[in-house]
Amino acid sequence: MLNNYKQIKILNMNEFPVYSKKRNCYSKIADFINASNSTNKKICIIYGLLGSGKTILLQQAAQEITAKGFKCLYLVCSDEYENIKTYQKNNSKYILESDELFTILDYADKENYDYICIDEITLTKYFLESTFNAIVYYCTKKWKLKFIITGSYSYSFTLLANNLLEIDDTRLTDIAELIPTSHIPFTEYTYLLGKESDDYIRFGGTLLENSPYLDSSTTNEYINEAVIKNILRSINETENFDKYALTLWYPEEDIALIIQQCLNNVSQNFLSEILKANGILNIFKQNRICTEIRKDDVEIIQKALENIGLVLSIPQSSSHEKSSKILSHPGMLYYYTTTQLNLLINNENDVKLQQLGIKDKDTFVKGINNQIKSEIAKNFSL
Structure with a gap:
C-alpha cells in the first residue's frame, strides 16, 4: 500500500481531463507504448521548454496505457530546492525526494506495475547523480518497468546524453527514446x-x-x-x-x-x-x-x-x-x-x-x- 509522501504526489489518472487533440510528436510516444517488451528502449523522455505541452502529453500517454490494460503509476515531482529551504526554515527533518521515489519504485516492482509516468523529474535534487540512475537500474536490471518522464530543465537531458551513465557504461540513447517539444510549428x-x-x-x-x-x-x-x-x-x-x-x-x-x-x-x-x-x-x-x-x-x-x-x-x-x-x-x-x-x-x-x-x-x-x-x-x- 502506498503511503502519502511529502514531496512526490501520486495522482489518480481517472481524474485527468480527456484531450481530443494531440501534438504531432505524440505518435512517437504511442510507438514507445506499443513497442515489444524485448526492445532496449525502456525510457521515453519528453523534454522541452515550459509551456510546450509535456504534462498533457504525459497524461495522454497514461490514459492510453491504462486503456490497453497495463498497470501504471502517475507521479509528480516537486521543486526539491524550494522544499529544502522550507524544511530548513521550519527546522524539520528532511527526506530526499529520490529516497521517496526509490520506495515507490520498489512497491511498483513488487506489485508488477508495467509503466511509471513521472512528471517534472528534473525538479529533484541530484537528478543527474542519483534519481535518473535509479530509473536506469529499474528498467535495465528489473526489465519489467518502463518509464515515461518529463522535464522542463531540459538541458539536463543533453548533459546525460553526452556522458556514460553509471549503469554498465550505458549511453542514454541506447535505452531511451528522446522526444523534444520546444518548437511548436x-x-x-x-x-x-x-x-x-x-x-x-x-x-x-x-x-x-x-x-x-x-x-x-x-x-x-x-x-x-x-x-x-x-x-x-x-x-x-x-x-x-x-x-x-x-x-x-x-x-x-x-x-x-x-x-x-x-x-x-x-x-x-x-x-x-x-x-x-x-x-x-x-x-x-x-x-x-x-x-x-x-x-x-x-x-x-x-x-x-x-x-x-x-x-x-x-x-x-x-x-x-x-x-x-x-x-x-x-x-x-x-x-x-x-x-x-x-x-x-x-x-x-x-x-x-x-x-x-x-x-x-x-x-x-x-x-x-x-x-x-x-x-x-x-x-x-x-
Missing part, C-alpha cells in the same frame, strides 16, 4: 489553440493559455524561468562529478548575462538582414561579451540554447552560405526584434536618421515591423 499551434497566423507571429512559441510574450515583464519572466534557470540548474547538477562545470568557474550572474546576450545577438542578426535589405548597413554593433568568460565556454552556452530547442539553424538557399540562426519561438523573436528596432530609432538623432534616408520615424518603424512579420512567416513556413 504553426500548423500545430493553430490546430491546438485555434489561433491565426498573426497571433503565432507576435505571441507564438508555447501552448500556454496566456502567451509569455505579451509584454516585457512576462517575456523576461519566461526567459528567466524557462531558459536561464533551465541551463543554470542543469549545470549545477553536474558540479559533483564534472570539474569543468561552468558554475564552478563563473558567477551565475555572468552566465545569465551571456545567455541574454546570445539571444539578443541572434535576434539582432535577424533584424540586421531586414535593415540591410532596406539599404541600412552596419547600424548595429554586435553585443560584446562583457564578462571574463572564455570564448570556448561562451560557445558551450550558445550550443546549450540549441540543445534546449530555442535556437534553430535555418538552411540557406545557396550551399555556399552558412545556415543562419533563429529563435524557435516566433513570439520571442518578434519581441526582441521590435524592441531593438524601437531602441535603435529612438536613440539616433534626426540628422543621423535623415542620413540613413529615414524621414519619418513612425512610418519607417511601421514598415520594418511589417517586414519583420513577413520574414518570421517566411522562416516558419506559414
Whole structure:
C-alpha cells in the first residue's frame, strides 16, 4: 500500500481531463507504448521548454496505457530546492525526494506495475547523480518497468546524453527514446489553440493559455524561468562529478548575462538582414561579451540554447552560405526584434536618421515591423 509522501504526489489518472487533440510528436510516444517488451528502449523522455505541452502529453500517454490494460503509476515531482529551504526554515527533518521515489519504485516492482509516468523529474535534487540512475537500474536490471518522464530543465537531458551513465557504461540513447517539444510549428499551434497566423507571429512559441510574450515583464519572466534557470540548474547538477562545470568557474550572474546576450545577438542578426535589405548597413554593433568568460565556454552556452530547442539553424538557399540562426519561438523573436528596432530609432538623432534616408520615424518603424512579420512567416513556413 502506498503511503502519502511529502514531496512526490501520486495522482489518480481517472481524474485527468480527456484531450481530443494531440501534438504531432505524440505518435512517437504511442510507438514507445506499443513497442515489444524485448526492445532496449525502456525510457521515453519528453523534454522541452515550459509551456510546450509535456504534462498533457504525459497524461495522454497514461490514459492510453491504462486503456490497453497495463498497470501504471502517475507521479509528480516537486521543486526539491524550494522544499529544502522550507524544511530548513521550519527546522524539520528532511527526506530526499529520490529516497521517496526509490520506495515507490520498489512497491511498483513488487506489485508488477508495467509503466511509471513521472512528471517534472528534473525538479529533484541530484537528478543527474542519483534519481535518473535509479530509473536506469529499474528498467535495465528489473526489465519489467518502463518509464515515461518529463522535464522542463531540459538541458539536463543533453548533459546525460553526452556522458556514460553509471549503469554498465550505458549511453542514454541506447535505452531511451528522446522526444523534444520546444518548437511548436504553426500548423500545430493553430490546430491546438485555434489561433491565426498573426497571433503565432507576435505571441507564438508555447501552448500556454496566456502567451509569455505579451509584454516585457512576462517575456523576461519566461526567459528567466524557462531558459536561464533551465541551463543554470542543469549545470549545477553536474558540479559533483564534472570539474569543468561552468558554475564552478563563473558567477551565475555572468552566465545569465551571456545567455541574454546570445539571444539578443541572434535576434539582432535577424533584424540586421531586414535593415540591410532596406539599404541600412552596419547600424548595429554586435553585443560584446562583457564578462571574463572564455570564448570556448561562451560557445558551450550558445550550443546549450540549441540543445534546449530555442535556437534553430535555418538552411540557406545557396550551399555556399552558412545556415543562419533563429529563435524557435516566433513570439520571442518578434519581441526582441521590435524592441531593438524601437531602441535603435529612438536613440539616433534626426540628422543621423535623415542620413540613413529615414524621414519619418513612425512610418519607417511601421514598415520594418511589417517586414519583420513577413520574414518570421517566411522562416516558419506559414
